[in-house]
Amino acid sequence: MTGLIYPLLLCGGSGTRLWPLSRKSFPKQFARITGDDSLFQQAAKRLSGADFAAPIVVTGNDFRFIVTEQLAACELAPSAIVIEPEGRNTAPAVLAAALGLAQHDPLALMLVAPSDHVIPDQEAFRAAVQAAAPRAQAGYLVTFGIMPTRAETGYGYLELAEGAQSTATTPQALKRFVEKPDAARAAEMVASGTYLWNAGIFLFTAQALIEAFATHAPDILAPVRASVTQARRDLGFTRLDPAHWADVPDISIDYAIMEKASHLAVMPYSAGWSDLGGWEAVWQESGPDASGNVISDHATALDCTGTLLRSETDRVELVGIGLEDIVAIATGDAVLVAHKSKAQDVKDAVAALKARGALQATQFPTDHRPWGWFESLAMGTRFQVKRIHVHPGAALSLQSHHHRSEHWIVVEGTAKVTIDGQVQLVTENQSVYVPLGAVHRMENPGKVPMVLIEVQTGSYLGEDDIIRYEDIYARGQGAKG
Template identity: 70%
Template sequence: MSDLNLPQITPVLLCGGSGTRLWPLSRKSYPKQFSRLTGNESLFKASARRLSGQDYAAPVVITNSDFRFIVTEQLTEVAIDPGAIIIEPEGRNTAPAVLAAALHLHAQSPDALMLVAPSDHVVPDAEAFRAAVMAGVPAAQDGQLVTFGIAPTRPETGYGYLELAEAPQDFTATPIALSRFVEKPDAERAADMLAAGNFLWNAGIFLFSVRSILEAFRQYAPDLLSPVEAAVAEAKVDLGFLRLAPAPWAQAEDISIDYAVMERADNLSVVPFAAGWSDLGDWDAVWREGAEDGQGGNGPVTALDCEDTLLRSEDQGLELVGIGLKDIVAVAMPDAVLVADRNRAQEVKIAVETLKERKVAQATMFPKDHRPWGWFESLAIGDRFQVKRIVVHPGAALSLQSHHHRAEHWIVVEGTAKVTIDETERLVTENQSVYIPLGALHRMENPGKLPMVLIEVQTGAYLEEDDIVRYEDVYARK
């Protein structure tokens, strides 16, 4: 570290959100933080990497049960070993999540510094951001609750703002007193604040000591303490995850850290940051990050005479062509396509709600169904049959299971599968197949060191995922 008197900082990564304004790429079953929206890695992996190194302790990750194995898989891919992965029984917003992390850390080190950060933001200059964090450390050690404000580049109506006690001049990363939080403004008010020069975007990133934030909760949000303390005290360790107790957790108010604590506290400081940032809150923000030339595209796309338009295809077999478009977002997935006016990108959330009301599966379910052992996707569905591609990670195994309504044919196309059918166990290699009769007890494993890929053909009267009876499961799924 640059100063041996400065302690390590424990990152607290929040990654339980669903990011519906980035539908169809971001969905409830696989939200934007785990996707590659910009660059070559997911937002979550980039966030974890950005907050790692000699100045940082192992991160605490707060997520939900559905994402726990995705979190561990992506952290493994960037060689980061978490300090704890805390599982929320249900989403209760950021205040209970931050409080749970603080209580967990308090048992180890009451004076530890914790940096609370969403895991779905883009910060191109990671080194500059780490420098800004270190600039806030002395204030946090002195008991301040430090937030990070982004130098605004436009009159944005989609962000909350921070009003500073003084103009930040050249936006040097140094703590400045905060006057107040400002809710998302209308266009006229946003323009006025941009012109005033003493307003920053609220990034929702905070640095404080465990002791200071717990004192702030005791002073400003005491009703949260009892249920969250009980949820942490009664938490159960499950396969290395820390599951908060559901009953007390359900009694915690659903409230953000801004409303619960920050807008009431009088010991706040702001570190300005002007080296680039985006919360990638909608497709317009994605366009701003990667399509400044107005011909933005991702994947197999062709843009002819397009202006300020984002074309994005997430399927190598699906060519997306735009001709003469202006201010348009077009995102193509294997199972859904979005076409929208770029200036109305935030209304995608309304469209998703409409799809949910109609019980459209694409509203929440991702084409690839990620599981702790790998993933699968449906290639074809018809009357009494379904074809899937299944990818199993090295050393991983599906549960020992049976089905009441379907039989299965497995054809290995890459790697080797170790297959159990009732009392028989055998290895099935590339270009070999095996038949699983209806009702047979069976399991598939990958004993190799490379991913194993097979094609599964299901036949039967009922082919949904709830036709699974599990007998043994190394991932302790119910």
């Protein structure tokens, strides 16, 4: 029996390979791609229960409230939410979490897990973690090696030591980490039976990891340690110190540590895994029907084979006719149609959209905030209409605007509204007017969500026309809403 294992969920990524569902403002790990939970929620649930401590989450500043909201939605509380001032790849993120954990329990086991992977068999995975734990407690860095199912060139590989078994159910000796290969080399490795995929999943004690950094990457250890020592607590978030973080190199844990360390072991895993690296993988992981199709709600397929049709909103009906090996993904503001074999090139399309200034390249129309979310419903040259959803007990900042007036009509729940010091309750089917320049605040004092329609009019309607007087979420002047 080992002690509780701390899951470390890495949530910093902002990949575009699943655009338009994954965007910089709301990346893949937070999207519902397979099932009703997001990939992050699935990962958090997979690593919860009797064997596990509450998770440590490392993420970026923009995602902190998405993390808290998604954890709350599956009734999980984190041990810590660590905010990286800037993304620096995996080595600094994992080290920062280890240093934080070591402050109270240096021998604690940490399971490092990307939060955007699919691992369908939760029980098998937990069993593998338990099987790997004794070796990790003995001071080894245990990496999980996935039994390869194709000659993939997009992953690194793990070469087993002589005599090690790729099908073993206990940790095996590891010869070395191998960089992403070309196609011929990948085919050789898969055929040999002595290579596994490197999935970026690791188990070790905080102390073993810190010692490995001290030996192999002292230049990383020093600034990360300083960032952790001088971290600031902020509303339950742990903000790493940005000045020291600026000196931290951008490097993966594979390069920084695993390719150099001794005391390595590999835990073979063959019960199913995908990093959902593109739409073809989503199609595969979604369980195609007898015709090879995966068809979502609000999508209709006629005479299609090998095709993925996804409508991401009940406001859009998607119809596919006579398609073969096509993926079509429709959101409210963007549509991707790609041949399955070319869907990886979506990153080039996103770059093209970005170059011509299309917001869809990086943004969603729905914007998540500490107090809830809002969505732009209509935009004119001098007006904008928003639907604003405020969580029970939440409050927007006390603020004013230089360039716009606002009309608020409550359509669900009850709002507590402050305008120039006057407080009033505004309930369903009531409205209130916020003149230009008035100092105002909107709160939801109730037990159910409050929804209001905001109609803004004015000469400039940007989110940065805001002066903040008080904010329970400690956001600054001009920062978003």
